[in-house]
Amino acid sequence: MRHRDERGSVTVWGVLIALILTLVIGITVDLTGQVNVQQRAHDLAQQAGRTAANQVQASQIMRGQSPQIDTAAARTAAAAYLDAAGVEGSVSITGPTTLSVHVTIVYQPKFLGTAGIGPKTVSGDATILLSRVVNGAPR
DSSP states (O other): OOOOOOTTHHHHHHHHHHHHHHHHHHHHHHHHHHHHHHHHHHHHHHHHHHHHHTOBOHHHHHTTOOOOBOHHHHHHHHHHHHHHHTOEEEEEEOSSSEEEEEEEEEEOOSSGGGGTOOOEEEEEEEEEEOOOEETTEEO
16 A cells, blocks of 8 residues: 655645635725725815815805805815815816815725735715705705
8 A cells, every 4th residue: 555645735725725814814904995095085075075165155144145155265175175185186066055076096905906906096076065054944
């Protein structure tokens, strides 16, 4: 009866399991990172929109009229907020009381980047509606 030499067979399995675990951990870390960056983009779009919506035409408010967005000041305020956050974005004034903000952030995968999977562009959007509320009721 002849015995086969099985030295080293456990090493192959160990290396294979280590590679699979590393891949699973890498995918988990990078997908979690990408979701976090996407949430950040969405949050920054909302905050930039709120900052822009605070820029209203004061003369109308002083007369008791419904507020309207000061277009130039709103664009400037949103751009300044996004610049301070270090992200790219744009603001669109879609009406006298509405605006939209679009933010893009580039996410560089940490583990998968070493495997050649490059940067991912992640975006977040927000639409803001400016309204006047008196005693808890929109007017």
